[in-house]
Amino acid sequence: MNSIYIHIPFCEQKCFYCAFASFDKQFDKVEKYFNALKKEIDTSPFKLKIGSIFIGGGTPSAVNPCFIEQILRSVREKFQVEKDAEITLEANPNSLDEKKLKKYFEMGINRLSIGVQSLDNRQLKTLGRLHNRKQVFKVLKTAKKAGYKNINCDLLLGLERQNFFQLKREINSLKKYVTHFSCYMLQVEEGSPLKVMVEKGKVKLPQDDKVAQQYHKLAKFLKKNGFEQYEISNFASNGWLCRHNLNYWSRGNYLGFGLGAHSFIDGTRWANSSSFDDYFIGKKAFTEQLDNKQIVEEIVMLGLRCCLGFRLSQLKKYGVKLEKNPYFNEFLEKGVLKAENGVIKINPDYYGVSNLVIEKLIDF
Amino acid sequence: MCYIIITMNRQEKTRNFCIIAHIDHGKSTLADRLIEKTGTLAKRDMQNQLLDSMELEREKGITIKLTPTRMLYNFEGEEYQLNLIDTPGHVDFTYEVSRSLAACEGAILIVDASQGVEAQTLANAYLAIDNNLEILPVLNKIDLPSARPEEVKKEIEDVVGIPAMHAPCISAKDGTNIEQVLEMIIKEFPCPKGEENGKLKCLVFDSYYDNFKGAICLIRVFDGQVKAGDKIKMMQTGKTFEVTEVGIFVPNPKTTEILRAGDVGYIACSIKTIQDVAVGDTITNALDPCQLALPGYKKVQPVVFCGIFPVDGAKYQELKDALEKLKLNDASLQFEPEVSQALGFGFRCGFLGLLHLEIISERIEREFNLDIITTAPGVTLKVKKTDGQVLSLSNPSQLPNPVEIEYIEEPIVKASIFAPPQYVGAIMELCQDKRGVYKGLVYLDSQRVRVDYILPLSEIVYDFFDSLKSRTKGYASFDYEMAGYEKSDLVKVDILLNGEKCDALSIIVHKDKAYARGRNLTEKLKKIIPRQLFEVPIQAAIGNKIIARETVSAMRKDVLAKCYGGDITRKRKLLEKQKEGKKRMRKIGSVEIPSEAFMSILKLDDEDK
The missing domain is CATH 3.30.70.870 (Elongation Factor G (Translational Gtpase), domain 3)
Known part of the structure; x- marks a missing residue:
């Protein structure tokens, strides 16, 4: 499958923990940015059949929906977008209303990814989020009414005063509206306001071990409620797996448009610059042609982060015999990995420590 | 005839000497001052502790290697050649001291004017006496308010047994009375009395490797002369070489034409094989060799x-x-x-x-x-097996099964500890704790006592010195000599990681201490071994009996960060970095342990101190 990612780097307010390419004081650049984005799409040298589009950010719902409409139109003119393509829009509860939701639906967006993060108003405030609990449910109800069948909620783990019972309550109240949960662990990024708050003792985050315990409990609880874990952070009900992300993890082709967006076509990875000025003149952050070793690293790394796994025979093509790695056999023996018809998969119990497993396997 | 007088005269104007002292009594500082006073180096080229050329030596403030320097000094209208060989002060390097002593006729014995005679003062002075050296005592640090030169002079006479009433009182730090030292070097030390026209006889007292010139031999010429182009022979190895260069140290190496009897300098002969040079060997002329080699050195036994x-x-x-x-x-x-x-x-x-x-x-x-x-340091044990065989082993992993052992003997030392009287209690407590046997207590004067103990060497190598220092606020000094072997109730404590024995972590300890050490080791390892995919039990065992256990719980999560917008590159790079960071890890069975673990097991915890 081929995918397209479109980056919208604008936010009403940058969250206190955010380290992504997004800006809350650059709204004067919106028009110029969308012009550049349109040009980038129009002049793309690739001809691809597109199975999924992901409009991420930043906060795509923070800009006027007309801009999104215009961009989607450009994409459809340039590329052949499949009829049943998954088209996701990232949104924040406070910047969504009935009008916008209807408009997005009309332009073909069929999946919403809503940055809920928490249903505790105090926690939301600490994170620098602009919405509250009430708005979340209002938006979810409106979206349902507008016709969206596929909705994801982002939730954060490792928040101040968060415990498993809170998470359980939140899942219970959200599950009837959504098909998908993404549960990420809060990272205190270098240079973020959150980091300063933690250092000054204004925010007290729970211990890693406690968070890890909650994560494992949460995974079990979600499974009990029909949400199958198919990646470290992702849970889907009734087969509503995110096809866009699966394409990343299966090393399918994708084109990224916009500030700091990454692309991967036939073994070459590149990324746009993350600064507006450089992006406007078409500067790339990097381009890399993967060598065999890096390809194998990626196959193992991506395959073991999710339910897809990888084929042993696929590695052989690149001259790597994993069977010779003593760790590989040890992991199989101890049930960390499972082999099914030549496909190696990680035991979901070990998703949380997959890096440790991967690191040992790519030691060649 | 005339020629002989001139050469005799030359040797008469030469003094070969070294400086000996207890550690930190100011040996290197005096050496610096002598070099400065004789104008051997311009002041701008001086850097503190000049002869301690190794980075490590300067950092630790100790001299490890020997370094010779030739200085010229004008005294009463005559120019004298003074060859100084610096020596290490720490007890571990007694051997190096004895090497440099063999190349000298005199030794300056520095004593700290406030601290007085210390363990190494005594040990080094006796070494010099054994080598028939003239000893010149010098009192240093006279500038300190706590200096008590008269008392210390008496101490030197009483304890060391050499006259000290005329000893110069100097401050190497600020340069007080350095001339007096130079004068006494010339007046008191005998000159070399070699036969300049005799057959070549040089002592190799040190050597080092130069990437361009090959192995460099530091020599003292006793008889004869040597110059570039000569064929020389190493008497011990029998190898012959052609001399490519001779020279002296001022203090940096400087090529000269010739080295004659009485001189200290170096020879380079493009020696590429390190084993061909044996320190302590005698060099002679290959074509006209001398009959008898110099006595050389007693081979030292590592402990x-x-x-x-x-x-x-x-x-x-x-x-x-x-x-x-x-x-x-x-x-x-x-x-x-x-x-x-x-x-x-x-x-x-x-x-x-x-x-x-x-x-x-x-x-x-x-x-x-x-x-x-x-890995953990240990000593050589003598093991008598039930079949009558006697093993001498220095590696815990070679210890036979307990059932095959009749008895084990461990090396013991005679230790003398010098300290102010108020610390006697603390010292005795430490020595008892280290399985010591009390031998005596001597009051040297109102300020100092000497405590004598017989101690197992293995207790000293573990942490004795650090403990002694901390219990006596650094006032105690300590010296020991080997005193043979004694039967002892020793056991091997093995460490099992995830049920597998890790041979590199095994230690041999006294039975009475096995449990405490076992507990201590497992606790330390628990702190050092990072959490892994699976739980790691750490056990200490004597034979099949587990005496202590700790557990490193399994890692719960590594990273759950968001994989964003298809940025796979960042993820892969993070992973590669993580993998690289684990390169210093060792895999024992299925457990990874950082290499520091092996050494850290000897470090003290606060409660042991």
Whole structure:
């Protein structure tokens, strides 16, 4: 499958923990940015059949929906977008209303990814989020009414005063509206306001071990409620797996448009610059042609982060015999990995420590 | 006839001497001052502790290697050639001291005017007396308010037994009375009395490796002369070489035409094989050799042993080269190949003491840029087996099964500890705790006592010195000599990681202490071993009996960060970095342990101090 990612780097307010390419004081650049984005799409040298589009950010719902409409139109003119393509829009509860939701639906967006993060108003405030609990449910109800069948909620783990019972309550109240949960662990990024708050003792985050315990409990609880874990952070009900992300993890082709967006076509990875000025003149952050070793690293790394796994025979093509790695056999023996018809998969119990497993396997 | 007078005269104008002292009494500072006063180096070229050329020496404030310097000094209208050979002060390096003594006629004995006679003052003075050297006592640090020169002079006379009433009182730091020292060197020390026209006879008292010139021999010429182009012979190895260069140290090497009887300098002969140079060997002329070699040195026996392994197994050969190069000017360093199940190929090395061990491992890491793992230091044990066989072993992993052992003997030492009287209680408590046997208590004067003990060597190599220092606020000094072997109730404590024995972590301890050490080791390892995919039980065992256990719980999460917008590159790079960071880890069975673990098991916890 081929995918397209479109980056919208604008936010009403940058969250206190955010380290992504997004800006809350650059709204004067919106028009110029969308012009550049349109040009980038129009002049793309690739001809691809597109199975999924992901409009991420930043906060795509923070800009006027007309801009999104215009961009989607450009994409459809340039590329052949499949009829049943998954088209996701990232949104924040406070910047969504009935009008916008209807408009997005009309332009073909069929999946919403809503940055809920928490249903505790105090926690939301600490994170620098602009919405509250009430708005979340209002938006979810409106979206349902507008016709969206596929909705994801982002939730954060490792928040101040968060415990498993809170998470359980939140899942219970959200599950009837959504098909998908993404549960990420809060990272205190270098240079973020959150980091300063933690250092000054204004925010007290729970211990890693406690968070890890909650994560494992949460995974079990979600499974009990029909949400199958198919990646470290992702849970889907009734087969509503995110096809866009699966394409990343299966090393399918994708084109990224916009500030700091990454692309991967036939073994070459590149990324746009993350600064507006450089992006406007078409500067790339990097381009890399993967060598065999890096390809194998990626196959193992991506395959073991999710339910897809990888084929042993696929590695052989690149001259790597994993069977010779003593760790590989040890992991199989101890049930960390499972082999099914030549496909190696990680035991979901070990998703949380997959890096440790991967690191040992790519030691060649 | 006339010629002989001139040459006799030349030797009469030469003095070869060294400076001996207890550590930190100001040996290197006096050497600096002498070099400065004689104008050997311009003041702008002076850097503190000039002769301590190794980075490590300056950092630790100690002298490890010998360094000779030729100084010229005009005294009463005559020019004298003064050859100074600096010596180390620490107890571990007694051997090096005796090497330089053999190249001299006189020794300056520095004594700190406030601290007085210390253990190494005594030990080094006796070494000098044994070598028939003239000893000139000098009182240093006279500028300190606590200086008590008259008392200390009396102490020297009483304890060391040499006249000290006329000893110069100096301050090497601010340069007070340095001329007086120079004058006494010329007046008191005998001149060399070699036969300049006799057959060549030189003592190799040190050597080092130069990448361009090959092995350089530091020599004292006793008889005859040597110059570039001469054919020389190493009397011990029988190898012959052609001299490419001779020279002196001022203090940097400087080429000269010739070295004659009485001189101290160096010879280079493009010696590429390090083993061809033996420190203590006698060099003679290959075409006209002398009959008898110089007595040379007594071969020193290492007393402390440990395993040294490269962190990266592929660097075994590099480690071997490094050890060989270090051995070139450190004959006391011994090593032989060792294979450990846990650590792979490496060497079992013998040292003169713990400081020596520490210095060598640091030099390997710094000067040869190698990452190494050192295992717990131990001593040589004599094991009598039930079948009558007697084994001598220095590696815990070679200890036979307990059922095959009739008895074990361990080396013991006679230790003398010098300290102010108020610390006697603390010292005795420490010695008792270290399985010591009290031998005596001598009041040297109102300020100092000497406590004599018989102690097992293995207790000293563990942490004795640090404990002594901390219990006496640094006032105690300590010296020991080997005193044979004694039967002892020793057991081997093994460490099991995830049920598998890790040979490199085994230690041999006294039965009474096995439980405490076992507990201590497992606790330390728990702190050092990072959490892994599975839970790791750490056990200490004597034979099949588990005496202590700790558990490193399994890792719960590593990273759950968001994989964003298809940025796979960042993820892969993070992973590669993470993998690289684990390179210093060793895999024992299925457990990964950082290389620091092997050494850290000797470090003290606060409660042991």
